[in-house]
Every structure is written in C-alpha cells, then in structure tokens.
Amino acid sequence: MLLTPGPTALPPSVRDVMSEELINPDVDPAFADRYDALLDKLGTVFGTDDEVVVMGGEGILGLEAAIASTVEPGDRVLCLSNGPYGDGFTDFVESYGAESTLVDADYDDSLPVVELERTLAAGEYDVATMVHCETPTGTLNDLSPALDLLDEHGVLTIVDAVSSLGGAPVPTDRIDICLGASQKCFSAPPGLAIASVSDVAWDRIEARDPASLYTNLLPWHEAEQPYPYTHLTTLVVALDEALDLLLDEGLDAVHDRHREVAAYCRERGAEMGLDPYPDPERSSPTVTAFSVPGRATALQERLREAHDVTLATGFGDLADDVLRVGHMGYNADPDRVERAMDALAAER
Ligand SMILES: Cc1ncc(COP(=O)(O)O)c(C=O)c1O
Numbered sequence: 001m002l003l004t005p006g007p008t009a010l011p012p013s014v015r016d017v018m019s020e021e022l023i024n025p026d027v028d029p030a031f032a033d034r035y036d037a038l039l040d041k042l043g044t045v046f047g048t049d050d051e052v053v054v055m056g057g058e059g060i061l062g063l064e065a066a067i068a069s070t071v072e073p074g075d076r077v078l079c080l081s082n083g084p085y086g087d088g089f090t091d092f093v094e095s096y097g098a099e100s101t102l103v104d105a106d107y108d109d110s111l112p113v114v115e116l117e118r119t120l121a122a123g124e125y126d127v128a129t130m131v132h133c134e135t136p137t138g139t140l141n142d143l144s145p146a147l148d149l150l151d152e153h154g155v156l157t158i159v160d161a162v163s164s165l166g167g168a169p170v171p172t173d174r175i176d177i178c179l180g181a182s183q184k185c186f187s188a189p190p191g192l193a194i195a196s197v198s199d200v201a202w203d204r205i206e207a208r209d210p211a212s213l214y215t216n217l218l219p220w221h222e223a224e225q226p227y228p229y230t231h232l233t234t235l236v237v238a239l240d241e242a243l244d245l246l247l248d249e250g251l252d253a254v255h256d257r258h259r260e261v262a263a264y265c266r267e268r269g270a271e272m273g274l275d276p277y278p279d280p281e282r283s284s285p286t287v288t289a290f291s292v293p294g295r296a297t298a299l300q301e302r303l304r305e306a307h308d309v310t311l312a313t314g315f316g317d318l319a320d321d322v323l324r325v326g327h328m329g330y331n332a333d334p335d336r337v338e339r340a341m342d343a344l345a346a347e348r
Contacts, residue, residue: 003340004312005135005287005326006163007183007190010238014188017241018234025231034240035226041243042194045251046165046180048172050196053220054239056232059162059181061215062193064092066158066177068215069205070127073097078125078155080116080146083107083134084315085160093129096211101125107137107318108278113145120153127156133164135184136315138289138324139278140168147174156204165194166246167258167286167328176201182235185258185286187329188242191235197221242329254332258285261332265325268341272348277322286328289314292348296323299347307343 002009023031042052055061067089071077075098079089082105093100103119105112111130128150133140143159150157151174158177161170165178166185172178176198183190195217197205202221210216219228246254262285266276269290277289292299296313297320303309314322323344327337 001308001336001339002310003326003331003336004310005184005324005328006181008187008326008329008331009336010187010189011242011245011330013245014238014241017237018189020237023233023237025227025233025236026225031231031233032225035231035236038236038240038243039226041240041247043196044247045243046172046178046196047170048178048196050172050198051202051221052194052196053217054227054236055193055195055220056191056229056235057193058183058190059179059193062162062179062181062195063089063160065193065215065217066179066195067092067129068096068212069208069210069217070156070158070177070201071096071098072208072211075099075126076101076124078103078116078119078128080111080128080130081105082109082111082141083131083139084136085134086129086131089129089158107134107139110282111141111143111146113149116146117149120149120155125153125155127158129158130160132159132161132170133168133284133286135163135287136289136318136324137277137322138284138287139282140164140284140286141282143171147171156201163286163328164284166254167332168255168284172196182239182242185328186239186242186246187331188239189235191232192239255285258328258332261327261334261337262286262288264334265327265337265341268345272345274344274348277318286326286332288325288327289322290325291321292323293321296320299323299344302347303343306347309340309343311340311344
C-alpha cells in the first residue's frame, strides 16, 4: 500500500481510463474538447480565472519553466524559504543568469516574514518565489503575510503549491504563477506539470528574451491549440478523470477530508509517542512528518517488508530523521491511514 506524499496510489477509475483507445491530440476534436474542459476544471480547483497550462513533464519542469520564462540575466529574484524546495529555487534562478537572494528560516520554523520586510525595504526585486507545502518537512506555510508585502512592493510572485493544490485551499488569485503537479493531491500519475499564469506574468514573459525554448511558457500562451506540442494524452485523460472525482465530491468536502485524516494521523502518532517534525500549527493537511532521529530508513524498510505499507523518509540532512505519511488525494482516506498507523504502531 503506497502512502507516500506523491506519487499517491491511484483511484481504480483513473487506472481504468488509461487503458482507453489512444487519441491523436493533434487531429481528434474530441481530445481538444476534453482538454478545454480539463482546463476549466483545473481553474476551479486552483480557484482562479487565470490561464492554466498543463505541460508534459513532472513537477520540477513547472518550477523551472516559471523561472526560465520570467527572468533573464540581471534580474533580481528573492527566494523565500523554510525548506528544501524553497532553497532549491535559487538554483533555477542562477542557472538562468539572474541574481538570487535567499531569505530563509530553519526547516522547522515559519517563513521569515520580518526578514522579508527588511530585505524588501533595502533593495528592488523583480520576482519572488516561495513554497506553500514543503513536502519534505510536512509544513504548510501561511502565505498571506508574505504575499501582502510582495504585493505592496510590486514583485511578481511564483508559488510552488505542488503538494497542497487539491488538498488544501491555496490563495491562487493572489499569486502570479501558481504551480501544481498531477501526482500529488489530484491522485493522477506523475507526468504533468500544471501552472496558472496571471496577465501580469504573461506581460512579463512576453517582454523577456527567453534563454530556453522547451521550458518557456510562452508557446503555451501563443499556440493556436492550447498545447504547442503533442500532448501526453494518456496522462491527460487520467488527470481529467481524477479531477472529476475531486469535483464530484466537492472542493470543500475534499479539503475537510484532508484535514480530518491528517488530524487522525497525528493523534495516532501522539498516542504512540511520535513527535511531529513541524509545529502542529504548521503541519500540512496533506502530509505528516514524524521526527524519528536516525531511524527513518530502518522503519521504512520494516513497514514495507512486514506490512506492505510504503511510507517516505526525509530529504537531505533529514533523510534518516523524518518519516512521512502522505495522506493526500486518494490516500486521504481514514481506512488507508489507519492501516498505515497500525503498522507503525507495531514497529515503532
Ligand atoms: C513541494 C514540491 N515541489 C516540487 C516537487 C517536484 O515534483 P516532481 O517530483 O514531480 O518533479 C515536489 C515533489 O515531491 C514537491 O514536493
């Protein structure tokens, strides 16, 4: 039983649609219609009227495309961070020749808003990046204070909401480029990177001299069809089915389900004496990270071998110190999480 924080297990009907007859996305009008409907559904889940693009590639492609399309050498980008994905934006920024300023906090702390305010007062920035849910630490960031400040200073905002979209409310209407991925709370297979792009962001993208073609978002905006290259049709129909399941249940009900299952997971953890890694107030409804110093890999192996339950360990310095239960999308299910926590109780 796969209970990692993405890719998640797939609902049976999502698996089924992937065995449908293949459609040629360039010639079959049925695909174009389905694709248009998919974009509308994504607009509803993202909570925005901004244009949405669905690129063939995993989540990282969306992060890179957002930077590749909005910066050029000489631009100044402020990367706000309290986790590995927040830090990682600096690599994209620098690889496209722009200057990055990292404003960071410890991984178990909240976003450093006071330092952000000071940094914005002391210099000019073109673009700012941040992460809504830092999946590796199980932290859901409150973005509002940072978005307020960046808005006051007229800075374009890029937010990685890869592991929160579809599992928690995201303030997409306040974000210029908001990034998602198919394999997290949507519970579709990995392979599609999704971005909503504001008009202000398109203006900026149109004015850039792109250093890259394939990771540039502009062809998606300018193409006659809403996709400039042969689309990954099997993944698109899978995502479409996954979104139908989500919207049939209703976005609010889906968010409630994530909150309830996360609370259950943490209660069970507390009962067995496991400490949450981030402060419970900042714990994401989509993933729980427990602090298990020096034991994460051994526990992961034992759970897989003895119980057929696959959880995730941490990342980088936290690799062996954090064990993560992904309760997102199809896995935000009381029975599945109960089974995982029973297994953990038996092994911890
Ligand atoms: C917050 C966050 N951003 C980006 C990514 C990258 O997504 P992918 O692994 O699909 O490239 C991940 C993947 O785990 C993630 O958790």
